[in-house]
Amino acid sequence: MVKGLSWMAGGSTRSVFNLSFVRDNNIADITAKNTSQYIFASLFGTTAGVSICAYIGQSAPLALLCFSGLAWTAIYSAYRTVKAIPLPTLNSTRLQLLAARYLKCIRTSSTGLIGFSSGSYMSYQQPPGYVSYQQEYEVPEDEDDTCELELPSPLDLAHQDPPLPWVTADRRILNPAIHVGTQLDKLVQGQPALLVVLLATFRFQRYLLVPEASAIHMVLHAEAAPRDMVQAYLQACILRKCIKAGVQLSHDNVHELRIILHDTLLAAEALTPPFMRALARQGWQTEKIVVEAHRRRARW
Template sequence: ICASKMLTQSYMLQETYVGSNEPTEYVLTNQKLVTKSKKLKLDSLVSTAKDVFLPQGYPDSVSADYLTYQIWDTAQAFCSSLTSALASRAVLTGYGVGDQGASVAAATLAWLLRDGCGMVGRILFAWLYGTALDWDCKRYRLLADVLNDLAILIQLLCPLAGPPGSPAVVAVLCIASVTLALVTVCGGATRAAFTMHQARQHNMADVSAKDASQETLVNLVGLVVNLTFVPLITGPVAVPVFIIFTSGHIFGNWCAVRSVAMETLNPSRLHLVVVSFVASGGRACSGVAEVNQSEPLLRSCAAPLRLGCPLSAPAAALPADRLVDGLRQQRHRRLAVFTGASSYYAVLAEDATSADQLLAVFQCELIHLARTRPKLFDAVGGCSELRAGDAAAAATAERLMPDFLGALSKAGWSTEPLLLGAGQHRLTWSKSF
């Protein structure tokens, strides 16, 4: 009898796929599993498309700004694919394709010179600006796209430089190659920074792979459009087409970058947060979305600070006695902040932590605001101390720091990692200090 009851008894089960609002229901009876939920064909197609082009677990596995960013990124990529096709036709003309008098050897030499210039450009740019691509990724992402459009414009002008394979044409191709090399470094590095921001479940590789799939799909659609319309875009018609799609490319990139709301602090975002903290009387600071919407994308609004600079930097700008006094008064802090005529210098100790870096930048921002916008301090106080000298400013910054950290936490900001562009110089104080 008991066995009979077990065979006829049924169990209801429900399964939910992460990121989906439609659960699947199962009935377990007579040792068989029966699916009750039946999806429509359209729902199945949509679900399959999500699996192919979106990270697993979407939307819970990515940041809240993921979809908006990807939509604008897709739009700008489509615009760029059309202008790139126009540029490719101009480059092939510059190599001599279609010209019976063109030399294969000359075209090969031009190709090799172009590639060589691009390789050198990539190495030099990564050496000079590689570190800034982390903490200023939004600005360099925009720079990459502007440079991409500039390179396409240079390539379009290639046939006007002279006969195919001539030195002038080769020079133009080399300039365009160097410009595209900068695009490769900027675009690749900043894309990695954005992917790190978007990945919320240790799924950076998945987010990156699905982003590549989306870009490939856009390129496939662009390929069909290019095969259809590019042969028709010749002569004067190419000029307005280039202007329209280049404008769309830049606008799409601007909207894509503007939609990103990063919780980490870089110099510009930290400056805006400190301004809001001081203006509130030291009680609160602006949230992540508000600050990211206000963050300048073309220039930095932060105080002119050299964080983690060599001691020679403040030594060249300050009298020797002031430098020595500052080192003596601040050695217990694992950092020393010096105020110059138009710049600020933060020397870090060998054992300085990220918290010390944040304190140094916080102090410099307070001093800068006290010098440029003193009325902000009416509610929080400390303006006169911040302008009295480095030691007094240090005491004021340390007094306000606990409240500032609390305000950061309440507003949703993350202090790890810090993207403040700190240099790698570290100082060890001698016993004579």
């Protein structure tokens, strides 16, 4: 039964791997070569298995040792294969890595104490240690901006993309974690002021972000489009840098939380169009983005 499940999982993912090698509608050639390699590997494996069985005989310890070694080799080979295959589709991990790289590229050294409210700039008292991300990140004006060229392509990012993000991900980049699909009622349970701040800040958006010290929770609207997801991840990555800088995003102080959410929202909103152009230019598919293992959306 386990072998049957593994065959089913392999068959369902093989088509995606084949498509990653396609150039100019040559999927038939890719499939033929993949089948040829599979047949050769199967024959080689069968021959090796028969030889090993003849050597082991009836020895249970040797059989267990060989099985463990071959199983580890197969799993490690599959792991290395997945890391070597460029996949142009955007998921949660790839979007975080790309957003972090893009933000690092366009980041400027200027900081400020200027906020934005009701369509005009106004001064206010910033939370301790907080910098204005509207001024820290500048929007590239030229379409041929250097940051677009430095954004990694699917081939460049393949070796950095962890097949098992919760085990092999780089915690220096993907920490605090971004959780998508958390139920909104659980996030704001017993905190009506927090709910008011979220709905007021994100009333024209198709997502909500609820930052905490250990995680950033993302709630997508039922009608959220790929552009909304890209903007949500840009803002989440900016909030992540804010948390790493030592800013306390306490739900008890909703006034400061709203300032930070509003400021990072405006920065992400301005960066989304050039970031999506950069993604498309580097070969990433932005028409459909899958960031949820289980679709949990909300309406507001």
